[in-house]
Amino acid sequence: MDRTAGIIVIGNEILSGKVVDTNSPFLARELRSLGVTLLRILTIPDDVETIAAAVREFHGRFDVVFTSGGVGPTHDDVTMEGVARGLGRRVVRHPAIEGRLREYLKDKVNAARLKMAEVPEGSELIVDARLGFPTVQCENVYILPGIPEILEQKFAALRERFAASPYFLRVVYTRESEGSIAEHLHATLAAFPDLLLGSYPKMADPEYAVKLTLESKDREYVERALEHLLALLPSGAVVRTE
Amino acid sequence: MDRTAGIIVIGNEILSGKVVDTNSPFLARELRSLGVTLLRILTIPDDVETIAAAVREFHGRFDVVFTSGGVGPTHDDVTMEGVARGLGRRVVRHPAIEGRLREYLKDKVNAARLKMAEVPEGSELIVDARLGFPTVQCENVYILPGIPEILEQKFAALRERFAASPYFLRVVYTRESEGSIAEHLHATLAAFPDLLLGSYPKMADPEYAVKLTLESKDREYVERALEHLLALLPSGAVVRTE
Numbered sequence: 001m002d003r004t005a006g007i008i009v010i011g012n013e014i015l016s017g018k019v020v021d022t023n024s025p026f027l028a029r030e031l032r033s034l035g036v037t038l039l040r041i042l043t044i045p046d047d048v049e050t051i052a053a054a055v056r057e058f059h060g061r062f063d064v065v066f067t068s069g070g071v072g073p074t075h076d077d078v079t080m081e082g083v084a085r086g087l088g089r090r091v092v093r094h095p096a097i098e099g100r101l102r103e104y105l106k107d108k109v110n111a112a113r114l115k116m117a118e119v120p121e122g123s124e125l126i127v128d129a130r131l132g133f134p135t136v137q138c139e140n141v142y143i144l145p146g147i148p149e150i151l152e153q154k155f156a157a158l159r160e161r162f163a164a165s166p167y168f169l170r171v172v173y174t175r176e177s178e179g180s181i182a183e184h185l186h187a188t189l190a191a192f193p194d195l196l197l198g199s200y201p202k203m204a205d206p207e208y209a210v211k212l213t214l215e216s217k218d219r220e221y222v223e224r225a226l227e228h229l230l231a232l233l234p235s236g237a238v239v240r241t242e
Numbered sequence: 243m244d245r246t247a248g249i250i251v252i253g254n255e256i257l258s259g260k261v262v263d264t265n266s267p268f269l270a271r272e273l274r275s276l277g278v279t280l281l282r283i284l285t286i287p288d289d290v291e292t293i294a295a296a297v298r299e300f301h302g303r304f305d306v307v308f309t310s311g312g313v314g315p316t317h318d319d320v321t322m323e324g325v326a327r328g329l330g331r332r333v334v335r336h337p338a339i340e341g342r343l344r345e346y347l348k349d350k351v352n353a354a355r356l357k358m359a360e361v362p363e364g365s366e367l368i369v370d371a372r373l374g375f376p377t378v379q380c381e382n383v384y385i386l387p388g389i390p391e392i393l394e395q396k397f398a399a400l401r402e403r404f405a406a407s408p409y410f411l412r413v414v415y416t417r418e419s420e421g422s423i424a425e426h427l428h429a430t431l432a433a434f435p436d437l438l439l440g441s442y443p444k445m446a447d448p449e450y451a452v453k454l455t456l457e458s459k460d461r462e463y464v465e466r467a468l469e470h471l472l473a474l475l476p477s478g479a480v481v482r483t484e
Contacts, residue, residue, distance in 0.1 A: 009283075012438070012440055013440055013442060013455075014270065014283070015270060015280045015281065015282075015283065016270065016274050016280070016409075016440075016457075017267065017270035017271035017272075017273070017274040017275075017280075018274075018440070018442075018455065019442070020267045021267070024285075025259065025262045025263070028256065028257060028258065028259035029259035030259075031259070032258050032259040032260075033259075038257045038258070038259075039257065039286075039287060040257075040284070040285065040286060041251075041256070041257065041283075041284070041285035042282070042283070042284050042285075043266075043282065043283035043284075044281075044282060045281060072420050072441070072443065073420050073421045073424045074420050074424045074427055074441040075424070075427050075428055075431055075439065075441075076439065076440060076441060105421075108421070108422070110421065110422070110424075110425070111424075111425070112420070112421050112422075112424030112425060113421035113424075115424075116421075147443065147445055149445050149446075150445070167258075178314050178315050178316050178354070179315045179347075179350070179352065179354050179355040179358075180350070180352070180354075182315045182316045182317070182352075182354030182355075182357075183352070183353070183354060185316055185317050186317055189317055196254070197317065197318070198254055198255055198258075198260070198318060199314070199316040199317075199318060200255060200260075200261070201314065201389065203389055203391050203392070204391075213255075213260065215258075
């Protein structure tokens with residue numbers, strides 16, 4: 001089964017250059033290893049209407065949507081409201097989360113902290129022994145936190161839900177420049193139109209000039225395409241394959 | 243003068259988790275230091291129609307648009323075509339770039355390499371002594387390469403075009419949790435509605451629990467807001483300010 005995904009990164013701190021987003025690279029690697037095809041990463045400000053518009057679009061366009069960030073107790077944590085609006089739902093206080101918060105926080109409960117019990121109406125909670133706090137899912141949208149350690153922990157508990165058929169990858173490192181091998185890449189794609197073929201030049205690398213990646217969900221197809229390409233490349237062009 | 247910006251990162255290698263995008267964090271920091279307000283970062287596949295749709299949207303929505311990636315000589319380098327289509331233009335071979343390529347490459351010129359002379363019709367070339375190759379600009383879209391070293395060099399040559407009024411930033415490191423100071427943040431925003439106020443919890447940091455950022459293009463306004471907030475925070479809450 002093939003599945004597509006989109007990631008919405010929510011946070012002024014990313015856009016203003018104060019924090020480097022490590023969550024979307026983490027999710028990109030995880031999704032790839034699961035065989036899920038990631039088609040968009042969108043970084044937007046902590047703004048309810050902007051979040052709603054992004055969720056509305058991604059919800060309809062991709063099989064699975066992840067949001068990252070904006071789920072804490074402060075004024076700039078407006079993701080729940082944005083997701084709710086994007087899915088045409090109200091925000092409600094979830095009794096199970098509220099119960100957990102009251103039990104955990106005891107006399108430190110206040111309005112700001114109870115905000116963390118507010119979710120889009122109709123959300124499901126993903127409760128897992130590995131998690132201190134449940135993950136909120138609403139339709140195909142999984143709402144993840146911005147703090148990398150917690151996001152990674154939450155994704156680990158979700159991971160198996162998304163297992164799809166994996167991609168098979170072969171890599172060719174070549175000492176030729178892109179300009180001199182482009183025709184062979186075209187010829188390979190003409191013979192193997194479903195091949196995912198990437199060409200990545202590296203500046204000033206003593207080992208190779210261009211890394212070529214060949215991918216497909218059909219292992220046999222990748223192997224045949226690799227053989228085809230290697231036969232076209234000039235002798236001595238290949239440093240090594242992986 | 244206030245200016246907004248959007249970045250379109252083009253590359254399957256980012257979405258498939260093979261390469262971590264360092265270009266958009268670099269541009270985010272640069273734009274912030276120039277006083278330009280970055281409002282979107284969108285990462286998309288090497289697909290002409292997807293690029294065209296993103297360019298069409300960003301072109302109309304932001305003052306300046308940067309694309310990164312997809313400008314080499316191989317089959318997956320479709321950015322020029324995508325930008326052209328997004329702006330309703332044809333792709334044409336630019337005589338000045340073609341001349342440079344022929345001069346530089348001599349007998350190594352081939353069809354793939356000459357593809358690098360193709361640009362959206364009506365593009366301007368930004369030629370600078372610091373650049374080996376001109377930067378292509380079409381309307382408000384600046385087309386930058388994916389290789390970080392070259393992108394950074396090209397941005398350095400563009401930098402002064404985007405100088406706007408700078409942001410002024412003050413930072414407060416506090417040992418209180420977000421939940422216990424949220425009310426003071428709300429009160430500060432109520433008194434200073436134009437303040438850009440960020441709240442960033444840090445996991446397991448021995449020094450502080452939450453970093454607060456206060457920003458505005460009006461230095462005086464930030465200072466008064468900071469004073470207001472510091473007066474509200476409980477004594478002993480502040481580790482230090484910057």
